[in-house]
Amino acid sequence: MASIRQQRAALERLIDLALFLAAHPGQPISGEVIKAEVYDSLSGKPQDLAAFRRMLSRDRGDLEAAGLRIVADPEGNYTFDPQANYAARLDLSPAERAAAAMACAALMDDPLFPLPVALRLALVKLSRVLDEDGVLLDGTVAARSNLAGAGPLSRPSRWTELILHAQLERRCLDLRYVDKAGHRSARQVAPYGLFLLGGQWYLVGLDSLRDDIRVFAVSRIEELGLTEAPFDLPDDFSVERWRQLPFRLSSAPRDREARLLIPAARAREAAEITRGKGTIEPLEDGALLWKIPYPSGQQDQLVRYALEQGLSFTDDCLAERAALRSALEEVARVHG
Numbered sequence: 001m002a003s004i005r006q007q008r009a010a011l012e013r014l015i016d017l018a019l020f021l022a023a024h025p026g027q028p029i030s031g032e033v034i035k036a037e038v039y040d041s042l043s044g045k046p047q048d049l050a051a052f053r054r055m056l057s058r059d060r061g062d063l064e065a066a067g068l069r070i071v072a073d074p075e076g077n078y079t080f081d082p083q084a085n086y087a088a089r090l091d092l093s094p095a096e097r098a099a100a101a102m103a104c105a106a107l108m109d110d111p112l113f114p115l116p117v118a119l120r121l122a123l124v125k126l127s128r129v130l131d132e133d134g135v136l137l138d139g140t141v142a143a144r145s146n147l148a149g150a151g152p153l154s155r156p157s158r159w160t161e162l163i164l165h166a167q168l169e170r171r172c173l174d175l176r177y178v179d180k181a182g183h184r185s186a187r188q189v190a191p192y193g194l195f196l197l198g199g200q201w202y203l204v205g206l207d208s209l210r211d212d213i214r215v216f217a218v219s220r221i222e223e224l225g226l227t228e229a230p231f232d233l234p235d236d237f238s239v240e241r242w243r244q245l246p247f248r249l250s251s252a253p254r255d256r257e258a259r260l261l262i263p264a265a266r267a268r269e270a271a272e273i274t275r276g277k278g279t280i281e282p283l284e285d286g287a288l289l290w291k292i293p294y295p296s297g298q299q300d301q302l303v304r305y306a307l308e309q310g311l312s313f314t315d316d317c318l319a320e321r322a323a324l325r326s327a328l329e330e331v332a333r334v335h336g
């Protein structure tokens with residue numbers, strides 16, 4: 001298996017090759033020029049001709065699989081012909097644009113990602129697309145996604161855009177927040193990342209009020225302002241580690257432990273189902289036992305998640321099994 005460094009080099013080479021040929025559409029370019037301008041340039045030294053030909057053949061295959069066709073002629077020239085391309089035109093809907101922005105934000109500070117500067121630039125461009133009313137589309141989508149269940153706490157559409165801007169500029173935010181109980185508080189937050197869960201955006205950041213990393217529902221932000229205070233993102237920070245399960249999005253103590261059974265047929269999906277939370281134990285029949293602490297007040301959300309994922313509770317989870325049975329009876333009553 002290729003090392004991380006080899007994978008990074010191959011990805012960078014592939015991107016440079018695509019950009020170099022796409023910059024000369026319809027123009028045949030000799031293999032010698034490609035070797036000098038792309039492969040030799042990236043490695044900092046002349047490449048062995050046989051090795052270059054092998055890499056170019058492999059890279060052409062990878063690009064063609066992605067829809068970027070490069071045509072070779074008998075004279076050893078290579079041409080990028082936009083008319084021969086079968087890659088779909090990139091035409092993102094607002095929802096897709098918002099999702100792409102969040103994906104870019106997650107990659108941007110990954111030390112293993114080879115093109116962070118180019119990604120930052122793309123992310124800034126992506127976040128500044130306006131609709132006909134002059135409103136940022138990403139922010140609009142984020143606000144709409146938070147309307148469901150948010151009631152009177154729906155906030156202006158610019159919150160997500162401002163958070164994204166603060167991330168790029170490495171500046172803290174002044175935040176006025178209303179929790180589920182209706183308690184208001186003011187704090188300064190270093191915006192480490194954003195993630196989407198259940199149709200709502202969540203901000204992960206270092207909270208000055210608690211002096212710890214906390215998760216905030218964007219829909220519950222009443223006021224938000226950019227400060228001049230800088231912050232540094234920890235080297236080991238990962239948004240994915242903070243992406244919570246729906247039944248754990250609460251600041252209440254996790255005073256109960258659920259014990260769920262993941263069927264053997266879904267064992268390969270365990271990482272996606274558990275999102276790395278709790279502990280997993282293999283059982284003799286191939287199923288997995290998932291132990292996960294949760295706040296008792298979130299039992300309804302836990303049961304709903306179990307239903308959505310096709311999970312069951314062990315016999316000793318009496319309260320959870322009773323709640324699951326009631327939920328199934330309600331489903332049967334409504335849809336029976």
